[in-house]
Amino acid sequence: MAELGDTMKARTLWGVIPLLAPVQLLLLSVIIIPSIYVIWLSFHVSSFGQSATFVGWDNYIRVITDPAFHSALINTVIIVVVAVHLELLVALGVALLFNSGLKFRRLLLVAVLAPYAVSEVIAVAMWRFLFDMDVGPVTQALQALGLPILEWGYDPMHAMIMIALLTIWMHLPFTFIILYAARLALPSDLYEAARIDGATAWQSFRRITIPLMGPAILVALLFRYIFAFRLFSEVWLMTQGGPARSTEVVAVYLYQEAFSYNAFGTAAATAWIMVIVSLLLASGYIYLLRRQVNANAK
Amino acid sequence: MRNKRLLNLLKTIAVLAIVVWSLFPIFFIVVSSFKAGHDIFAVPTKWFFEPTVQHYQKLVSAWPVFFSSLWNSTVITAGATALAVIASTTAGYVYSRYNSRLLNASIVYLIGVRLIPPIVVTLPLFPIVNWLGINDTHFVLIVLYATFFVSLGTVLMRTFIDQIPRELDEAAAIDGASRMTILRKVIVPLATPGIIAVAVFVIVFAWNEFLFAFIFTSTNAKTAPLVVSEMIGSIDGVDWGVLFAASTVQLLPVLLFVVFMNRYLVAGLTAGATKG
Numbered sequence: 001m002a003e004l005g006d007t008m009k010a011r012t013l014w015g016v017i018p019l020l021a022p023v024q025l026l027l028l029s030v031i032i033i034p035s036i037y038v039i040w041l042s043f044h045v046s047s048f049g050q051s052a053t054f055v056g057w058d059n060y061i062r063v064i065t066d067p068a069f070h071s072a073l074i075n076t077v078i079i080v081v082v083a084v085h086l087e088l089l090v091a092l093g094v095a096l097l098f099n100s101g102l103k104f105r106r107l108l109l110v111a112v113l114a115p116y117a118v119s120e121v122i123a124v125a126m127w128r129f130l131f132d133m134d135v136g137p138v139t140q141a142l143q144a145l146g147l148p149i150l151e152w153g154y155d156p157m158h159a160m161i162m163i164a165l166l167t168i169w170m171h172l173p174f175t176f177i178i179l180y181a182a183r184l185a186l187p188s189d190l191y192e193a194a195r196i197d198g199a200t201a202w203q204s205f206r207r208i209t210i211p212l213m214g215p216a217i218l219v220a221l222l223f224r225y226i227f228a229f230r231l232f233s234e235v236w237l238m239t240q241g242g243p244a245r246s247t248e249v250v251a252v253y254l255y256q257e258a259f260s261y262n263a264f265g266t267a268a269a270t271a272w273i274m275v276i277v278s279l280l281l282a283s284g285y286i287y288l289l290r291r292q293v294n295a296n297a298k
Numbered sequence: 299m300r301n302k303r304l305l306n307l308l309k310t311i312a313v314l315a316i317v318v319w320s321l322f323p324i325f326f327i328v329v330s331s332f333k334a335g336h337d338i339f340a341v342p343t344k345w346f347f348e349p350t351v352q353h354y355q356k357l358v359s360a361w362p363v364f365f366s367s368l369w370n371s372t373v374i375t376a377g378a379t380a381l382a383v384i385a386s387t388t389a390g391y392v393y394s395r396y397n398s399r400l401l402n403a404s405i406v407y408l409i410g411v412r413l414i415p416p417i418v419v420t421l422p423l424f425p426i427v428n429w430l431g432i433n434d435t436h437f438v439l440i441v442l443y444a445t446f447f448v449s450l451g452t453v454l455m456r457t458f459i460d461q462i463p464r465e466l467d468e469a470a471a472i473d474g475a476s477r478m479t480i481l482r483k484v485i486v487p488l489a490t491p492g493i494i495a496v497a498v499f500v501i502v503f504a505w506n507e508f509l510f511a512f513i514f515t516s517t518n519a520k521t522a523p524l525v526v527s528e529m530i531g532s533i534d535g536v537d538w539g540v541l542f543a544a545s546t547v548q549l550l551p552v553l554l555f556v557v558f559m560n561r562y563l564v565a566g567l568t569a570g571a572t573k574g
Binding site: 108129258264271279 | 309312313316317319320321323324326327330338339340341342343381384385386388389391392396404408410411413414415416417418419420421422423424426441442444445446448449452477481502505506507508509512513523524526527529530531536538541542545548549552553555556557560563564567568571
């Protein structure tokens with residue numbers, strides 16, 4: 001047996017290169033090398049058909065001082081902070097609801113998962129009609145209840161609310177599944193013991209559920225931060241960033257710089273700002289994950 | 299006792315609310331696709347109406363491009379899924395069975411790659427794809443879609459293959475089976491749930507994706523979501539009936555697929571979030 005192990009080790013990397021090659025080639029040629037090229041691009045000024053000139057940090061300074069970038073960044077942060085946390089609360093509520101023993105649980109689970117199958121494009125079409133300011137059924141329902149309607153066609157704030165609702169609708173299945181799986185994994189004898197000790201439902205929630213689900217909540221949050229930060233299609237299809245660039249998010253700003261204004265240098269700088277923010281968010285994730293692994297080892 | 303009744307009532311309301319929230323928009327778009335034009339715009343919203351297929355007829359006669367885009371979507375989804383599944387399975391096998399410092403280090407990079415937002419790579423790839431003359435082909439989207447899932451796919455496949463006892467491949471190796479034979483005859487059959495989980499991810503993503511299709515295709519390889527987005531953005535006003543019909547046709551297959559594959563989707567999502 002030892003011999004087999006040794007020969008396997010000796011031949012290891014050479015022999016398995018053909019098995020690893022497809023993944024590594026795809027990642028290198030489509031993601032890694034292009035991303036590194038974007039760094040180079042971000043320090044140059046160029047547009048189609050012109051040779052590039054080195055400009056140092058100019059592009060970054062230009063992006064960071066651009067009022068349009070500020071408004072895009074603020075919109076992105078609003079979506080990340082408001083929509084993601086709201087989504088987390090709802091997902092947690094639904095996960096606990098599912099765990100409390102429901103009839104037709106599998107069927108209901110499939111119902112909650114359904115939006116996962118829907119394309120952003122179709123979702124935007126739905127939302128635009130449901131909230132149509134003249135005939136949309138949601139608008140009518142809001143009016144019937146005497147509530148204010150969403151004037152998303154011209155009020156940027158209302159358009160942002162629409163986009164936030166839409167992203168929550170699209171991503172709730174993901175967050176819900178992560179939290180529900182984590183809740184299912186908690187041992188039921190803990191709750192049994194707490195009940196025998198006379199703990200109320202609220203106490204077991206505060207003292208058992210929340211601390212033990214902490215890691216899963218963090219994982220769900222960080223994934224959603226990272227994905228909300230690259231939000232593009234929903235905004236582009238809903239408002240194209242308008243009216244007057246007021247609903248742009250960072251990815252839409254990047255797209256406009258590159259493909260509408262041909263400013264590939266500032267677009268590249270924006271791209272790397274996005275990568276760096278994602279890396280920062282992820283390093284928080286890895287740090288927390290390490291701590292979790294250490295805690296489990298103890 | 300009364301408390302318990304009240305609790306049950308609240309629970310039922312909460313369940314109803316979440317089901318309506320999740321399903322109503324889908325239900326509404328499908329139902330509205332069978333409404334006559336004037337019924338779609340009726341205020342208050344009509345819930346009972348004479349169903350008609352007029353929008354589907356118009357979709358067929360006025361939007362032949364929608365049906366060619368469905369075909370493009372099918373080809374691209376199939377290609378991307380095959381590529382991603384094969385690449386992830388072979389790599390996942392190596393990551394599961396072989397040990398070396400280089401391999402362990404490259405796992406970090408597999409996870410790190412997922413942090414790069416897709417829109418970032420469009421900047422350099424757009425001119426390169428044009429220069430190579432492969433703009434607006436199935437090939438570009440197949441490669442892009444597969445690439446953005448092979449890192450998650452590899453990590454998922456490693457997790458699933460880790461659960462297959464090593465003794466099985468060692469026994470096959472002693473019997474003289476080559477590495478490819480072990481992979482084909484031992485690993486693949488036992489790792490099928492993992493392969494399906496990866497395939498479900500890629501299929502849903504590739505069928506629905508918008509950004510890359512928007513940037514890299516224009517006429518020949520246009521996918522269905524892109525054509526639907528053109529219906530939304532139409533300058534002479536949106537033809538809602540046709541839009542609802544097209545949305546229903548694009549949505550129903552993938553929705554049914556997710557419904558039938560929900561177990562694999564749940565397994566993939568949980569393993570993907572905790573392990574990768």
